[in-house]
Amino acid sequence: MELPEELPQLYKRHIFACHTQRPPQHPRGSCGAAGAGPLWERLGKRIEALDLTGEVGFTASGCLGFCSAGPLIVIYPEGVWYKPQxxxxxxxxxxxxxxxxxxxxxxxxxLSR
Structure with missing residues (x-):
């Protein structure tokens, strides 16, 4: 079966936020060790406060693969990566x-691989 031209979307945008927590000495680092927790908490609260929960999905993810660049979020469908500090x-x-x-x-x- 071929993929349809367009699939229905649950959200206008979907944010994936890395919650990986490695020890501070880990050579790859992690978004959690880089202080992601309070930032993601703020993001969730802002989405709720502005009543965006019906159009913006917010999902905790595991490692997004660019550990040394964290903390990172990626917003789809645009595929934009942000590094909020x-x-x-x-x-x-x-x-x-x-x-x-x-x-x-x-x-x-x-980012590049």
């Missing part, structure tokens, strides 16, 4: 990307 960064992502459909260019991460 503060609650203010989270607020910018919510306001610009989720509400205004605009990139937060200073926080975008371009």
């Amino acid at each position: 503060s609650e203010a960064d989270i607020d910018l992502i919510v306001e610009h990307h989720l509400q205004q459909d605009r990139l937060v260019e200073d926080l975008v991460v371009v």
Whole structure:
């Protein structure tokens, strides 16, 4: 069976946030060790406070594969990777990307394998 041209979407956007926690001395690092916990908590609260839960999915993920760059989130369907470092960064992502459909260019991460 071939894939259809377009599949129905549950959300307008879906955010995956790495929750991997490795020991601080681990050579690969981790988003958890880089302080992701409070940032993701803030992101979840902002999504709820702005009543975006019906259009924005927010999923805790395991490792996204770029451990030394963390903390990281990826937002689909655009496939944009962000590296927020503060609650203010989270607020910018919510306001610009989720509400205004605009990139937060200073926080975008371009990754390569």
